[in-house]
Amino acid sequence: MQYAWTCGCCGKQFDTLPLDWAFDAPSYWNDIPEGERAERGKLSSDFCVADEHHFIRGCLKVPIIGFEDKVVWGVWVSQSADSFARAVELFDRDPDPDEERRFGWLSNEIRIYRPSTLHLRTHVHFQPLNNRPLIELEATDHPLAIEQRDGITLERAQEIVAAMMPRH
Numbered sequence: 001m002q003y004a005w006t007c008g009c010c011g012k013q014f015d016t017l018p019l020d021w022a023f024d025a026p027s028y029w030n031d032i033p034e035g036e037r038a039e040r041g042k043l044s045s046d047f048c049v050a051d052e053h054h055f056i057r058g059c060l061k062v063p064i065i066g067f068e069d070k071v072v073w074g075v076w077v078s079q080s081a082d083s084f085a086r087a088v089e090l091f092d093r094d095p096d097p098d099e100e101r102r103f104g105w106l107s108n109e110i111r112i113y114r115p116s117t118l119h120l121r122t123h124v125h126f127q128p129l130n131n132r133p134l135i136e137l138e139a140t141d142h143p144l145a146i147e148q149r150d151g152i153t154l155e156r157a158q159e160i161v162a163a164m165m166p167r168h
Contacts, residue, residue, distance in 0.1 A: 019064075019157065021164055022074025026055040026107035027118060046132070047088065048076065054084035055107055058124060058133035062144075063151040071157055077104035077122050077135055087126065087133070094128040101125050106137070112163045113144050120145065 025043055029050050032040055041050035048055040060073040079087060083102040090099075106120040121138040137145040147156070 017069075017157065017161055018165070019069055019161070020072045020074065021110075023057075023076060023108045026050075026053075026076035026078070027109055028053055028055070028078075028107060046091065047084075049084075054079045054081060056084065056087045056104075056124065056133060058135040060106075060122075060135040060137070060144075060148065062147050064157050065151040065153055067154065069157075071152070071160055073108075073110060073135075074132075075110075075135060076107040077124055077133075078107050079104050079124070083124070087124075090126050092130065095126040099126050101136070104135075106135070110144065112160060113142070115142065117142070117144055 026048055029037070029041065029043055029048055032050060037043070037050075041048065041053075043050075046057050048057075055076045055078055057074060057076050060075050062071040062073070064070060079102060083104070086102070102124040104122045104124050106117055106122050108117065110117045120140070120142060123136045123138065125134040125136060127133055137148050139145060139149060152160075
């Protein structure tokens with residue numbers, strides 16, 4: 001399979017296996033009519049507040065067995081007001097070594113997984129060096145949770161890429 005894709009951040013073209021897939025906003029934000037968004041909340045590349053809901057963006061990583069590379073889903077996770085405030089506080093500084101993980105609900109629908117990924121239980125691990133938080137799914141029998149826990153084959157990674165690539 002041939003791969004050709006353009007990075008949404010830098011605009012460079014690549015011919016490698018694209019392993020990073022990101023959502024621009026939580027599903028809840030996308031459900032708000034565009035004309036109401038400015039009065040109902042605020043969205044940045046890392047944080048979202050919509051109505052009484054709080055979301056942060058993080059990285060859900062799925063290891064590829066036998067490789068250092070991972071499939072990385074840039075997803076949004078809901079947070080309590082306190083956990084959201086802590087995430088904002090840690091945005092420009094490292095978490096304490098004993099920083100506890102925070103509970104959240106996965107807030108994106110990754111269309112290639114069934115049943116739905118929306119509202120899967122997660123644990124948010126804040127990271128040093130201004131890196132986005134790591135998102136760990138709770139151990140369940142959901143296919144994405146199994147793949148995150150056990151890893152996937154290179155062939156499965158290629159299936160994911162083929163399913164996610166835009167059709168021409």
